[in-house]
Each structure stands twice: as C-alpha cells, then as structure tokens.
Amino acid sequence: MSWARITVRIPDDLKWEMDKHPEINWSAVIRNHLEKYINYELNAKSIDYRIIELLNKYKNDIEKLWTLHIYLTLSRWNKSYVLETAELIFGKDMADVLEEIENDLNHYGIDAENYQIRNELKEVIDSFGYLDKIYLEVIDRIKKAPEDIKKGIWLLTRYINESVVWIHPEGLNKTYKILTGEDINITIELVKLGLLYKGIYSSRAYFFEHCEIPEYTYDIAYEISKGSLLYIEKPSRYAIEELLKDEKIQMFFKWMGTDYKSIEVYGEESIIKKELEEKGLNLSFEEFKDILKKLIEEGVLIIDYSPHRSRAGRRSSCPAGWEYRITNDTLNHIGSIVFDLLNEKD
Numbered sequence: 001m002s003w004a005r006i007t008v009r010i011p012d013d014l015k016w017e018m019d020k021h022p023e024i025n026w027s028a029v030i031r032n033h034l035e036k037y038i039n040y041e042l043n044a045k046s047i048d049y050r051i052i053e054l055l056n057k058y059k060n061d062i063e064k065l066w067t068l069h070i071y072l073t074l075s076r077w078n079k080s081y082v083l084e085t086a087e088l089i090f091g092k093d094m095a096d097v098l099e100e101i102e103n104d105l106n107h108y109g110i111d112a113e114n115y116q117i118r119n120e121l122k123e124v125i126d127s128f129g130y131l132d133k134i135y136l137e138v139i140d141r142i143k144k145a146p147e148d149i150k151k152g153i154w155l156l157t158r159y160i161n162e163s164v165v166w167i168h169p170e171g172l173n174k175t176y177k178i179l180t181g182e183d184i185n186i187t188i189e190l191v192k193l194g195l196l197y198k199g200i201y202s203s204r205a206y207f208f209e210h211c212e213i214p215e216y217t218y219d220i221a222y223e224i225s226k227g228s229l230l231y232i233e234k235p236s237r238y239a240i241e242e243l244l245k246d247e248k249i250q251m252f253f254k255w256m257g258t259d260y261k262s263i264e265v266y267g268e269e270s271i272i273k274k275e276l277e278e279k280g281l282n283l284s285f286e287e288f289k290d291i292l293k294k295l296i297e298e299g300v301l302i303i304d305y306s307p308h309r310s311r312a313g314r315r316s317s318c319p320a321g322w323e324y325r326i327t328n329d330t331l332n333h334i335g336s337i338v339f340d341l342l343n344e345k346d
Contacts, residue, residue: 050108051124057104059130063090066134066194068101072112072122073212074199085197088188126215135216138194142220142229145193150230152176152186156195157221158302158327166210167196171305171323178289178303179296187211195220208307225329235299237333243298251281252291259326262306264319300330 008030010018018026058065067086074082079098086094105112112118125131142153155176159167169187176186190196196211223229243249255261255276263271269285276283283291295301304323326334 048120048124050110051121052128054104054108054110055125055128055130059133062133062137063094063097064101065125065130066090066137067094067097069122069125069131069134069214070197071098071101072118072125073197073214078199081198081200085191088191088198089194091192122215131216134194134214135219138216138220139229141193142195148180148182148184149186149189149193151180152184152189153193153195154224154230154299155179155186155296155302156190156217157224158299158329159304160213160218160221161328164213166199166201166212168208168210168305168307170307171303172211174305174322175296175303178293235327235329235333239298240300240330240333243295243300248283248287249291249295251283252288252295255279255281255283255288256324256326259331261324262321263324264321265305266319268322299327301326 018024055065058068063086066089067082070085070089071082074085083094083098086098110117110121112121142150145153156167156172159172167187169185172187173185177183187196191198191211194214195217197214198209199212200209201207220229244253255272272288273285276285276288292301296303302325304325306318306321306323
C-alpha cells in the first residue's frame with residue numbers, strides 16, 4: 001500500500017496538549033478519525049460493513065447483543081416493551097443498556113427505524129452466528145427451569161408452527177391453568193427465559209398486548225418436539241386413535257364440529273351448556289371440563305384468544321373470544337386414522 005502525506009494546521013495550545021503524550025501515535029489517531037468520517041458521514045462504507053462492526057463490538061456482551069435483538073424484533077414503536085422484555089430477561093434495570101445501543105446505532109449510521117435496514121441487521125445477526133449465543137443461553141435456562149415451568153415450555157410448542165409469529169397471552173395462560181391447576185402467568189415466565197418477547201399490536205380495529213416469537217424459539221420448539229431437550233412426548237398416532245374411541249371424547253369433537261371452535265369470553269360456560277343441549281349431546285359441563293383437560297394434557301388441543309375488535313370503517317365490532325383449536329400434530333394424524341377406519345369398513 002502506498003501512503004500519501006497531508007498537512008494539518010492546529011492551534012498552538014492543542015499542539016502543546018499533544019506533546020504531553022508522546023506515547024500516542026497522533027498520525028494514527030487522525031487517520032482513524034478521517035476514515036470514520038469518510039465511512040460513516042459520507043456513507044462510503046456499506047451498511048453491511050457497519051452492521052458487522054457494531055455486532056463485533058457486542059459479540060462478547062450478551063446483554064447488549066440480546067437487547068439489540070429485542071429492539072429489532074419489536075421495533076422502536078414498542079420501546080417501552082423492549083425495555084420491559086430486556087428487564088424481565090436479565091432481572092435488572094436495562095435503561096442504560098438500551099440508551100447505549102441507540103447511541104451506537106446512531107454512531108454507526110444504522111437507521112434501525114428503517115424496516116429494510118432493521119431486517120438486514122437481524123439477518124446478519126442470524127447468518128454470522130451471533131444469534132447462537134442467545135440460543136445457547138436460552139437452552140441453558142430451559143435446562144435449569146423448574147418442572148412447572150417446563151410444562152409451560154412444552155405447552156408453548158403446541159402453539160408454534162411456521163405460520164404463527166405471535167401468541168396472545170390470554171389463551172396460553174388459560175390453557176396452562178387447565179393443564180396444571182396453577183394460577184401462574186406462564187407467559188411472563190416464558191419471557192423471562194427468553195422464549196417470547198412482550199409486544200403490542202395497534203390498529204384502528206385492534207389494540208392489545210401480545211408476545212412475539214423470536215426466530216431461535218422455532219428451533220428450540222423443534223428440538224423439544226424431537227424429545228432431545230424436554231422428555232415430553234407429542235401426541236402419537238396410537239394415543240390419538242385410542243382417544244377417539246372414547247364416546248365422551250367423540251361428543252366433545254361433535255360439539256366442536258371442526259378443528260376450530262370459537263366461544264365468546266363472556267358467558268363461555270352458559271354458551272357451551274346451551275350448545276351441548278341443542279346438539280343433543282349427553283355430556284355434562286363437568287365431563288366437558290375433564291375431557292378438555294385430558295385433551296390438553298395429551299397435546300391434542302389448545303385454547304387461543306381472539307381480542308375484541310372495535311368498529312372500523314365497514315367492519316363491525318366483534319367481542320373477544322376463546323378459540324378451541326386442534327393442534328397441528330393431531331391434525332397430521334387424524335387424516336390417516338380416518339382413512340384407515342374407512343378402509344376397515346370396506
């Protein structure tokens with residue numbers, strides 16, 4: 001590399017201060033400042049290069065790396081939720097850390113408010129292995145979690161599939177309470193582990209809190225489904241086939257009518273009792289609740305939540321509802337079971 005020489009004029013008092021530190025290579029200092037100005041101020045250096053420089057700065061700082069990921073996932077519109085999520089994960093005040101991250105983004109000329117740049121930054125975090133540090137930390141936390149929380153982790157995997165990007169806490173908490181009988185806010189416990197990020201959805205028709213699913217949680221859910229992380233079996237074809245032989249369970253599915261059933265939150269019990277009677281199903285509400293618990297325990301059914309929708313434009317308002325859903329694993333088996341039964345009849 002060839003080198004050029006330039007002359008820089010500075011005040012006498014500045015030169016005097018520099019002379020007090022002969023150990024410093026002032027040429028290198030000036031050269032570095034000129035390089036930064038050209039790279040960042042004049043935008044000569046690519047955004048990818050600046051992103052990598054920032055991430056290299058954070059690679060040994062799990063607090064900043066993880067909080068940056070939360071920040072990018074929830075975006076700056078949810079800054080209070082970024083802070084709340086980070087504080088639940090680390091169990092301490094994270095305001096200073098978040099402020100440092102915002103200052104660093106500004107210093108490196110990375111506009112995280114820009115959707116495209118935000119996604120590019122997340123892609124680099126994933127592609128260059130930075131996300132692995134967070135993934136391994138969450139795995140370690142899962143292994144150390146108490147058994148009641150591990151049941152919540154398993155239950156979370158019943159909700160997750162490729163088309164699900166967020167989960168409403170109301171449904172998850174209700175299902176967990178039926179499963180365990182414990183009145184624990186399992187959603188918050190899962191946020192503390194780092195499996196979920198607290199967020200908010202806002203539009204003309206809707207305004208509600210929800211939990212975003214980070215990318216690495218899908219990988220963890222897959223490991224759990226294989227039984228390599230938590231020894232909790234997913235519903236087997238044989239187990240589902242045995243359940244379907246139960247007359248009372250058949251009545252429950254007749255009440256559902258399909259793989260999805262919505263019931264208004266307010267008046268849920270009276271609505272169910274009325275529908276069971278109208279359909280002529282010999283199933284008491286106590287039996288209904290026992291079957292519901294069994295199906296949840298077997299990983300066959302979950303309860304989701306649909307928030308209240310306000311009137312917006314031509315769309316009318318809609319009350320909040322509980323959504324009884326057959327899990328994907330169960331649906332994958334039911335098709336083959338039905339065809340086998342039909343073949344037996346032939």
